[in-house]
Amino acid sequence: MPKAEGDEVKAKAEAAKAEEKKKVEGSQAKGESPAAAVVEKSGVEGAGSPEEASKAKEAKADASTDTKNDAEGELKAKEASTPQAAASPEAKVASPQADAAATLAAAEAGAAAAAAAAAGRGMAASATSGSVTVEVLVMPERFRVIQEFDRLLTIKHVKVLLCKRLSLPLRRFVLHMKDGVEMNECAFLTEFCADAKSIQLVGTVSLPNEKDNDYKMPNQIEVMIDTDINGHPVIVKVDIERKQDSKKPYFGGYRDKRNGKAYHHATSQTPQIAKEAKTKKFHRETQTTDVSSKSVQSKREQGTQMARKDLYIDNHDDKIITSQAYFTTEELLELKRQKALAIQCFIRQCFAWRKVAAYYHAKRTKARRDAAAKALAEKKLKEEEEDRIRRRLNPRTKSDFTALYSELREWRHNQEKAIRGLNASEEEQSQLMKELLAKEVKLMQTIDKLRQRANSANKQEAIKARLELMASPKEWLTDQGDYIEVVTxxxxxxxxxxxxxxxxxxxxxxxxxxxxxxxxxxxxxxxxxxxxxxxxxxxxxxxxxxxxxxxxxxxxxxxxxxxxxxxxxxxxxxxxxxxxxxxxxxxxxxxxxxxxxxxxxxxxxxxxxx
Structure with missing residues (x-):
């Protein structure tokens, strides 16, 4: 085809597209369906002969019938979904699959209406009529789908028909050219193929995301299993048993030491309604104040209005302001210097008082520490003296008796030295030495009696401790580090x-x-x-x-x-x-x-x- 003819066909297609959009917008404003508008348009354009006019009227009637059937189908779908939503409190949001099915059905109806419109429009504009073969490469599976479509179908209608054939969700299927340019869904197919009889496109199926998994199966579904004798389908209602969607929360538990089996705590299965916080809780990120500058227009403009003979101005609230003496820069610097000196004086006074307070605090602390150390030393000396007296009066250990014998020897040595220092005769010294010997023997006998008594008491205590240990239960150390008493x-x-x-x-x-x-x-x-x-x-x-x-x-x-x-x-x-x-x-x-x-x-x- 020459280039001029191709441009002419393209111009006609654009004009037809613009006229169709205006017609559809007018029909939507009047409350009619787009399919009826398209059919009406095709009927008007193809009213060249009585036969064409009758065909246009039949197409318009079919479009209105399809619109009415679609409306009735949507009404029935709403009525069918209402009891199910009332029966299941969880089905508050429609599932993505249901939305996709509704969108697919609506798009099919639109595609049928567009096809009818294209058929009517083809009688008036034969240059843009006919079909085109579309070859779609589906990614990422890399398989090809070949199907014929009317040239005047929109890209959205083509996507709907392809998704219906391939059983794909509409929102995850994207059509674009071979060079990667995405196609506008509102554009017609003839804009991309011109007068060509075939076109190659690429369809990409995106991976499912978290939103695709929001679908929740209803509590009850209807399943057609067979037909009866009269050929009518047999529909059976099937109740759906739901499994737990999320993992059970862990509330603690305990484990059996004998077999290692764990037992977990549980709560009631009744869903708990979360309580609203009485006080607002803010995160760290939301506590920062956003500062913004805004310009506002005051209610009263600034200006000066003088009184005139034809204008009265109320001066009841006016104030007379007189200027004060001028404050020079030198005076300001002098004032700052005086204030700085005052601040320095107060700060130095504060530091001095703190230093004095720290000195007196350290002095009092040292005095209390010295008094406590002195009292502790006196108490220790007193306890040592009491212990020494107790060990002399009631000796129990070997060291106690060793100390007694050493003191006895020292006492005898001092007594002998004192006797020799006397100016007495030999007979008197001999008599004094005999008396000293008698006293020493008597003290040694006393020490021996104390030793026997201490040995007897120590022996009884040892016997008592041994018998108590013999009769006490055995203590065994467990793996947890505790001791248990066992009676054998x-x-x-x-x-x-x-x-x-x-x-x-x-x-x-x-x-x-x-x-x-x-x-x-x-x-x-x-x-x-x-x-x-x-x-x-x-x-x-x-x-x-x-x-x-x-x-x-x-x-x-x-x-x-x-x-x-x-x-x-x-x-x-x-x-x-x-x-x-x-x-x-x-x-x-x-x-x-x-x-x-x-x-x-x-x-x-x-x-x-x-």
Whole structure:
């Protein structure tokens, strides 16, 4: 085709496009559908003959029928979606798929109307009529789609038909030329192909984003499964079971140490309504004030109005202002210098007072520290003196007795020196030395008595500590670093024996309780037949007999002390008390006292001593 003819065809297409847009805008202002307007336009243009006029009227009627059907379909869709939205509180926002379907349906109706309009327009303008083959390369899958479209269809209608054929969402499909230029959706197809019979385009399908996943399936859907005998479809309502959309919140829990199974806390499934904050909370970014400069027009212009004979001016609120004496720069500098000197004086005074306050504070702190140190030293000296006196009066350790002996030697040395310094005869000095020796012997006897008493007390304390440790529960260290107390049969046996030993050591108890303690000791040691247990049983019987005869407590001290020592030996023997094995320095050998007699000898001895 020559170039002039191509330009002419293009000019006609642009004129037809402009006329169609005006017609569509006029129909929208009147409340009519664009398809009806296009059909009306085509009917007017093609009214050259009676047959063409009748065809135009039929096309207009079809377009109005399609518009009416579309309106009824939209109304039914709204009525169908209303109960579902009321049944499901969560479906407050329409899903993107539903919007896409509605848009697709509307676009198809528009495409059909445009096709009808194009058919009518083709009878009047044959130069722009006909179809064009569109070859679309779909990216990124890189497959081609070939389909014929009317030249007067818009790019939007072409996208709708392609999306319907390829089952693609309309908002994710973009058409553009081979050179990458995106095509305007309001443009007609004939603007890009001119008089060519085919055109190559590129369609890009974008990846889905987070907004595409906002669709929520309704609580109930309708599914057509089959047809009945009459050929009608059978529709079944299916309830949708929803899964939990988000992960459960973690509210804490605990774990079973035996098998490692975790148990989590939970809350009620009832949705909680978030409470609004009573006070407004601001972030750091929003606390910065935005400063902006704005120009405003005042209500009254600035100016001077003089009074005239035809103009009255109210001067009731006027004030007479007179100028004051001029303040020179030198005077201002002098005023600043005086104020600066005053400020310096106050600052130096403040620093001086602070320095004095710090000095007095340090002085008072040092005095309190010195007084506290002096009081602590005096208290320490007093405690040392009291401890020294206590160690002299009641010595307990080896160092205490060493100090006593050293002081005794020093005292004797001083006394001998004083005797030799006297102007006395040899007989008098000899007599004084004998008296000094007697005093020294008496002091040494006193020190020995204190040593014996201390040894006895220390021995009793050691025995008591050993028995308490023997009867105390075992402490085991756990993996968490804690200690747990475990009572074993050995500790239980040791605890019972220690209780009996403490009962034997009691002195100021009634006679009945003493007899009960002796009986318990007797039946406890009777389980083992040896010389030690026979002697303990004999002593228990003897003390019981002497108590029944009314003997005094003083006459029973030796017997009771002997019974205590034998029972203590019984407790410290591993054959009778397995818990005592851990408190022996070396493995104990079986002696005559602890050797168990045969059963025959035990029966004979039991008959003689019931």
């Amino acid at each position: 049969p050995y500790t239980t046996r040791a605890s019972e024996l220690v209780q009996l030993y403490n009962g034997l050591r009691l002195r100021k108890i009634p006679v009945e309780q003493r007899i009960d303690v002796l009986l318990n000791v007797k039946f406890t040691v009777k389980e083992f037949d040896c010389l030690l247990t026979r002697e303990i049983i004999t002593l228990c019987n003897r003390e019981n007999d002497m108590i029944n005869r009314g003997r005094s407590t003083t006459s029973l001290n030796g017997l009771r002390r002997r019974l205590e020592n034998l029972f203590l030996q019984f407790i410290e023997t591993p054959e009778f008390n397995p818990g005592a094995k851990n408190f022996q320095r070396a493995p104990a050998a079986t002696t005559k006292l602890t050797k168990i007699f045969p059963k025959v000898q035990t029966e004979l001895w039991t008959r003689k001593n019931p």
